[in-house]
Amino acid sequence: MSLNKSLKNMGFRKNLKKGEVVFRENDPSDCAYIVGVGAIEICKKTPRGQKVLKVLGDNEIFGEMGLIDGLPRSATARARQDSVVYILTSLEQNLNVLTPAEFVFLENRKPDGVYNHETRKKLYGIIETLERGKRNRSREEKNLYRIFRDANFGILLDKNSRTRGKIIHSGKVQILAKFEGEIIAQAVLIEKTASVAATIAAEVVMCKGKVFGEIWATHKLKIAKDAKVKGYVHTPNFIIEQGAVFDGRCSMPNIKRPGPLHRLKEVFRKTG
Numbered sequence: 001m002s003l004n005k006s007l008k009n010m011g012f013r014k015n016l017k018k019g020e021v022v023f024r025e026n027d028p029s030d031c032a033y034i035v036g037v038g039a040i041e042i043c044k045k046t047p048r049g050q051k052v053l054k055v056l057g058d059n060e061i062f063g064e065m066g067l068i069d070g071l072p073r074s075a076t077a078r079a080r081q082d083s084v085v086y087i088l089t090s091l092e093q094n095l096n097v098l099t100p101a102e103f104v105f106l107e108n109r110k111p112d113g114v115y116n117h118e119t120r121k122k123l124y125g126i127i128e129t130l131e132r133g134k135r136n137r138s139r140e141e142k143n144l145y146r147i148f149r150d151a152n153f154g155i156l157l158d159k160n161s162r163t164r165g166k167i168i169h170s171g172k173v174q175i176l177a178k179f180e181g182e183i184i185a186q187a188v189l190i191e192k193t194a195s196v197a198a199t200i201a202a203e204v205v206m207c208k209g210k211v212f213g214e215i216w217a218t219h220k221l222k223i224a225k226d227a228k229v230k231g232y233v234h235t236p237n238f239i240i241e242q243g244a245v246f247d248g249r250c251s252m253p254n255i256k257r258p259g260p261l262h263r264l265k266e267v268f269r270k271t272g
Contacts, residue, residue, distance in 0.1 A: 034060070039081050041056075113153055176191045188200055197213055198213045207224060
């Protein structure tokens with residue numbers, strides 16, 4: 001049974017007609033919802049009227065902050081078409097180890113998602129709580145633990161931050177900020193807002209921002225449009241999009257398979 005199917009069994013079903021409102025902005029908030037069938041649009045009031053922020057489809061959860069902080073709704077949810085939703089008001093009755101806030105916080109993430117330091121710390125803490133409480137876990141908590149027990153959350157360096165040091169991680173590293181030092185990872189994504197002065201070693205490196213230093217990509221290196229890389233690169237597959245700038249030396253060995261970096265998953269799991 002999937003996790004969201006398990007959650008559906010914990011709530012009761014409600015049929016909605018197209019345009020019917022699930023809840024309005026500033027309404028009291030005390031429950032969450034799962035889309036069973038159909039589409040739900042999340043809207044926000046603006047000086048020009050209602051603005052649709054996003055549209056949710058089958059098995060997506062919304063309104064979960066109602067189970068976490070109980071604050072008034074920050075937006076309006078309404079049916080974009082005839083839909084079915086499941087209302088989760090009895091989550092606490094189905095949990096033996098976690099709080100509703102912890103359950104929803106973890107359930108809304110991906111086992112290989114990329115998150116900042118505080119979020120990763122909290123996620124691993126929740127998984128550890130599930131591990132310690134293995135004798136008392138409810139069915140829903142067992143299902144949640146099964147999905148996340150081998151989670152390898154990627155590292156996100158947030159925009160407007162500045163970091164100096166060494167990152168060693170068996171999964172993904174995504175950089176939106178300024179970074180100086182060394183990175184060893186499975187995959188490294190340097191976003192447009194990033195400025196990196198470092199030695200980078202990974203299986204795959206995608207550069208959309210600015211990099212000064214050395215890049216060792218055992219599988220592939222891609223420099224996207226408007227990105228700038230200056231230094232030395234070593235990779236068997238080098239892709240430079242039109243509009244990208246590369247200033248330096250390039251070595252392209254004949255390597256058909258990713259190098260030994262893939263073994264970092266076993267050696268450095270959950271580090272960084």
